[in-house]
Amino acid sequence: MKDDLAPALRIAGLHKSYGRPAVDGLDLTVRRGELYALLGPNGAGKTTTLRMVAGLVAPDAGSIEVLGIDLASTPQEAKRRLAYLPDDPMLYGKLKPTEYLEFVAGLWGVDAAAAETRARALLDWLDLDQHAHELAEGFSRGMKQKLALAGALIHEPELLILDEPLTGLDAGAARQVKDLLLSHVAKGGTVILTTHILEVAERLAQRIGIIQQGRLIAEGTLDELRERTSGASLEDVFLQLTAQP
């Protein structure tokens, strides 16, 4: 398939076992330009899936394509097109935000002048500009999370994958991050996020996928998911669909 027609992410028959299956025959397709929320109970396999897509964990079986690029055969090309923000991102505490962003941009081979412009815009957007010359080790958890997000965006990835990006953020910071994600999608980018804050999925996501025991058990818009169940809210839908028999 031609690259520009391919979905942002296509996962087929994905398996990963740690003694017992963590991801168990997962099929998932995320279209370009959508914000897709991946939900599931604790231990459902969300993080393991995202780590495989980011190339950090090798699948036991199955295939992953990022914008039509096969991750297994051309990992560098595929990984360049995406950014993965884990739920506990690592920062270099001895660097200031501008230094950190320059460093990350350098790893991606982003031109220094472009990196500086992007870093300034991101720090401004996330309200970190007034802390641009302080060491990251003195930052609060929320500030660190925002800086890590800026680092993920510095090479302008088309596909942004975030594990629990809003956990622990205060209302103002959460709004900044949500706005940034929506702006990424408005510009044609794709966002995939996991969250246990169902209101986030309800409000932001065009489509929602629900994973249980390593498999996709339901997928659709909020309205489509509501139609499948008698649930009024996403919480009702989620609890009904994931209820153990």
Ligand SMILES: Nc1ncnc2c1ncn2[C@@H]1O[C@H](COP(=O)(O)OP(=O)(O)OP(=O)(O)O)[C@@H](O)[C@H]1O
């Ligand atoms: N490195 C690992 N070693 C052993 N087991 C693992 C490892 N990573 C994940 N698992 C197991 O795989 C299963 C899926 O875990 P995963 O972290 O992907 O779930 P999750 O849906 O992200 O959960 P949560 O919502 O709690 O973050 C769990 O049973 C977990 O214990």
